[in-house]
Amino acid sequence: MSDIWKKWHVMFLIVLVIASLVAISPKVGVRGVEVSFLEKDSPAQGQLSAGDIIREVNGQEVNSPEDFGQFSNATNAAVKTREKELTVSSLQGVEVKDVSTSRIKLGLELVGGTRVVLQPETNISEETVDQIISTLQLRINSFGLKDFKFQKIQDLSGNFFIQAELAGGTQAEVRDLLEREGKFEAKVPLLATTNGSGYTLRLDSSHTFTANETHAIVSGKTIMVNSTERVQLEGIDFEFGGLQDSRAVVKAIVYTGLDVQQVYTDPQNSGIRGTGNGFEFYFTVLISQEGAEKFAKITKNIPSDPRNSGYLLSKLEIYIDDALINSYAIGDSLRGQVVRNPSVSGFRETQDQAAQEKLYSESLLRSGSLPVKLKIVRSESISPSLGREFVSSIFVAAGAALIAVFMVMLLRYRTLKIPALMMMTNIAEIIIILGAMVAIGFNIDLAAIGAIIAIIGSGVDHLIIITDEGQRKDSISLKQKIRRAFGIIMAVGATVIAAMLPLFIIGLGMVKSFAIVTTIGILVGIFITRPAYAELYELLIGEELETKSSVFDKLLNFVKKRDKPSQEIKD
Amino acid sequence: MIEKILSKKLLILPIILLAIATFSFISTYQETGHFVERSVELKGGSLITIATNGSVSAAEVEKLLQGREISVRSVQGLTAGVIIQTSEDPEEILGILEKSLSIRGSSIETVGPVLGESFFQQAQVALLAAFALMSITIFLIFRKVGPSLAIIASAAADIYITLGFLGLLGIPLSLPIFAALLLLIGYAVDTDILLTNHVLKSGKSFQEATVSAMKTGITMTATTFAAMLAILLAPTSSVLNQIAITLLIGILVDNVNTWVTNVQLLKTMLKR
Numbered sequence: 050m051s052d053i054w055k056k057w058h059v060m061f062l063i064v065l066v067i068a069s070l071v072a073i074s075p076k077v078g079v080r081g082v083e084v085s086f087l088e089k090d091s092p093a094q095g096q097l098s099a100g101d102i103i104r105e106v107n108g109q110e111v112n113s114p115e116d117f118g119q120f121s122n123a124t125n126a127a128v129k130t131r132e133k134e135l136t137v138s139s140l141q142g143v144e145v146k147d148v149s150t151s152r153i154k155l156g157l158e159l160v161g162g163t164r165v166v167l168q169p170e171t172n173i174s175e176e177t178v179d180q181i182i183s184t185l186q187l188r189i190n191s192f193g194l195k196d197f198k199f200q201k202i203q204d205l206s207g208n209f210f211i212q213a214e215l216a217g218g219t220q221a222e223v224r225d226l227l228e229r230e231g232k233f234e235a236k237v238p239l240l241a242t243t244n245g246s247g248y249t250l251r252l253d254s255s256h257t258f259t260a261n262e263t264h265a266i267v268s269g270k271t272i273m274v275n276s277t278e279r280v281q282l283e284g285i286d287f288e289f290g291g292l293q294d295s296r297a298v299v300k301a302i303v304y305t306g307l308d309v310q311q312v313y314t315d316p317q318n319s320g321i322r323g324t325g326n327g328f329e330f331y332f333t334v335l336i337s338q339e340g341a342e343k344f345a346k347i348t349k350n351i352p353s354d355p356r357n358s359g360y361l362l363s364k365l366e367i368y369i370d371d372a373l374i375n376s377y378a379i380g381d382s383l384r385g386q387v388v389r390n391p392s393v394s395g396f397r398e399t400q401d402q403a404a405q406e407k408l409y410s411e412s413l414l415r416s417g418s419l420p421v422k423l424k425i426v427r428s429e430s431i432s433p434s435l436g437r438e439f440v441s442s443i444f445v446a447a448g449a450a451l452i453a454v455f456m457v458m459l460l461r462y463r464t465l466k467i468p469a470l471m472m473m474t475n476i477a478e479i480i481i482i483l484g485a486m487v488a489i490g491f492n493i494d495l496a497a498i499g500a501i502i503a504i505i506g507s508g509v510d511h512l513i514i515i516t517d518e519g520q521r522k523d524s525i526s527l528k529q530k531i532r533r534a535f536g537i538i539m540a541v542g543a544t545v546i547a548a549m550l551p552l553f554i555i556g557l558g559m560v561k562s563f564a565i566v567t568t569i570g571i572l573v574g575i576f577i578t579r580p581a582y583a584e585l586y587e588l589l590i591g592e593e594l595e596t597k598s599s600v601f602d603k604l605l606n607f608v609k610k611r612d613k614p615s616q617e618i619k620d
Numbered sequence: 621m622i623e624k625i626l627s628k629k630l631l632i633l634p635i636i637l638l639a640i641a642t643f644s645f646i647s648t649y650q651e652t653g654h655f656v657e658r659s660v661e662l663k664g665g666s667l668i669t670i671a672t673n674g675s676v677s678a679a680e681v682e683k684l685l686q687g688r689e690i691s692v693r694s695v696q697g698l699t700a701g702v703i704i705q706t707s708e709d710p711e712e713i714l715g716i717l718e719k720s721l722s723i724r725g726s727s728i729e730t731v732g733p734v735l736g737e738s739f740f741q742q743a744q745v746a747l748l749a750a751f752a753l754m755s756i757t758i759f760l761i762f763r764k765v766g767p768s769l770a771i772i773a774s775a776a777a778d779i780y781i782t783l784g785f786l787g788l789l790g791i792p793l794s795l796p797i798f799a800a801l802l803l804l805i806g807y808a809v810d811t812d813i814l815l816t817n818h819v820l821k822s823g824k825s826f827q828e829a830t831v832s833a834m835k836t837g838i839t840m841t842a843t844t845f846a847a848m849l850a851i852l853l854a855p856t857s858s859v860l861n862q863i864a865i866t867l868l869i870g871i872l873v874d875n876v877n878t879w880v881t882n883v884q885l886l887k888t889m890l891k892r
Binding site for chain 1 (some may be wrong): 701707725727728729730731732734737745746747749750751753754756757761764796799800802803805806807809810813814817821832835836839840842844846847848849851852853859860863864867881
């Protein structure tokens with residue numbers, strides 16, 4: 050048995066299995082729930098934080114999100130976490146999930162959530178896709194939703210798609226958040242006074258132009274009323290908004306998404322306060338120098354609003370996708386000023402509404418502009434309870450498969466040694482694959498599991514080939530027989546990998562991961578586990594089994610006996 | 621009796637299977653205008669899977685959704701559940717069901733028709749590419765045209781017949797099934813390569829080589845079969861079931877194709 054140390058495949062196998070187990074870090078006997086995330090205005094902020102493991106609430110053991118759900122309206126709850134005991138004023142806005150029992154990352158189907166595939170309306174470059182993704186990421190974060198994963202996908206014709214996953218989220222949430230946004234522009238309508246034959250607009254200099262109800266002719270260019278046609282004066286884009294009394298309305302594009310550099314939401318720069326018959330929200334925004342200068346130039350000559358003291362006659366209109374979404378009054382004090390951090394405020398009747406509107410406006414301004422609109426072309430949504438069922442069912446399936454295979458082996462070889470050895474090899478293979486996936490950071494989704502189960506079935510096949518080749522009554526040595534077996538195994542492995550290759554190019558998550566896991570499985574099998582098995586086989590079993598006959602042999606003998614000497618078919 | 625195993629008459633088996641599969645494609649074509657039924661991932665629409673407390677039949681669900689554009693199937697695997705395929709708004713449909721049934725969990729999958737169609741195109745390309753790559757690999761291994769062609773023909777027959785049978789069972793082609801089909805190529809080739817390797821390289825007579833290969837081959841089939849059967853019988857998700865049943869059918873069919881079709885093709889080629 051001291052020979053075992055010389056068999057480097059076996060050694061390698063043992064090392065890899067241990068490494069994989071370490072990578073997976075399985076934990077046993079895990080109790081409690083993990084705080085997955087705290088909503089921004091949750092009262093539990095500061096008392097609990099994400100990652101805390103809650104064991105008990107008000108003396109009752111909590112072991113699943115459902116258990117915890119009972120306490121969502123509890124006030125002054127006695128919470129016991131793994132590290133401490135404390136009283137939490139309220140558990141509102143505290144989201145929990147099952148504590149993970151290992152470092153294996155489970156795919157959406159096993160955890161619950163939503164996954165969508167977004168298609169840009171026009172063909173765009175990869176750079177633009179990256180831009181979109183980072184903008185979306187930013188936007189999602191401003192709503193305080195974590196665990197949102199974006200991925201770039203490319204199909205066979207080179208078109209880009211974006212896949213977005215929200216663990217534990219609903220389809221409605223994702224749709225709302227993603228589809229809502231579009232091109233961001235802030236405009237200020239200016240009034241150009243008539244001078245008899247045309248109209249005059251005063252910025253730094255004066256500009257004259259002609260206009261009627263349908264169009265305006267500025268600097269020789271014709272722009273239609275209420276269209277997105279523009280003309281540039283003094284570095285600022287203008288659209289024509291029609292006639293109002295004896296004046297012409299020209300809209301100045303003062304900010305684009307890029308000009309809004311930052312939106313402040315910390316308590317010093319933002320908040321909600323009660324005023325008389327409602328609530329006012331406010332927050333501060335950081336505008337680019339260029340944007341601020343445009344703002345100064347545009348607002349310089351705007352008179353005050355007689356009906357709304359303290360504010361200018363013109364409002365700041367926010368357009369998304371060329372549709373007017375919101376308008377904000379501009380304070381008097383900002384007239385002609387290069388203001389880099391104006392504050393945005395609004396008013397609503399209830400505090401909730403004000404909070405909603407604040408969040409909305411923040412996100413609106415913070416979103417930056419998306420260069421193109423996105424359309425949802427594919428979505429999947431799984432409730433967490435269904436996901437959990439899948440997980441348990443997978444264990445059942447894998448276990449059943451292993452047992453079934455073991456039985457067949459037993460029937461064929463009539464001895465415990467071989468099936469036992471095969472099972473150990475198979476299990477080692479699975480552990481190494483899982484370890485590899487954790488190391489790469491891969492999600493285990495249903496497809497990956499399908500692949501693993503396929504490996505349970507096929508891994509054994511190759512072990513059978515090795516065993517049988519090893520047993521053949523041939524005049525060559527055991528080593529050579531085994532080498533021959535590997536010839537066959539390599540051939541098969543190469544073929545399966547070849548068959549899997551096209552799947553790598555199809556950019557659809559599930560199918561791709563199936564291919565990847567299968568390929569890893571085959572490589573691990575061919576280069577590590579099966580050679581290890583061969584070495585162990587040589588060592589422990591060798592030629593022993595020639596004598597025992599199994600069901601198969603008996604059948605074959607029976608068939609042979611019925612044969613009369615017949616013509617042989619030669620090569 | 622060994623003669624009987626190698627007899628040409630056994631060719632009737634693969635021929636019958638091919639006929640059945642062809643029949644399946646033709647009848648599907650007549651019903652739907654396509655040779656294979658496709659699941660939503662490959663043609664667009666929504667797939668709603670619901671798991672209920674207590675069992676619910678497909679007929680019940682159909683009744684609740686009368687008048688809607690839907691098709692309902694009982695889910696294999698999940699202890700109580702139903703799959704609804706529809707081109708209408710899935711959340712609306714789920715809402716209707718939630719009012720009358722006690723639903724334990726659900727999942728919705730929606731694919732836009734253009735994307736679904738494009739997936740299908742890609743799947744077809746992938747299948748052909750896999751076949752091509754596999755053929756090249758086999759040529760490189762055996763370097764003899766005849767036997768290589770025999771293996772490829774055998775694998776192609778496997779896929780053809782498996783698809784046909786899936787059609788007969790009313791199981792639409794989906795991404796998991798498609799992945800399983802590609803895996804099947806690998807499996808099928810397993811036994812064919814074993815056979816060919818034995819016949820060409822073991823130095824034994826054709827008969828002996830075939831018989832010794834058979835012993836190993838059938839054991840291999842038995843284990844995979846047992847594993848897939850175990851998965852089908854154990855309560856698992858629809859995805860795993862689809863993979864398992866595809867492989868199950870495929871393996872059984874492969875047995876016929878390896879030990880009859882491939883054997884006969886080899887026999888003929890080597891006699892020349």
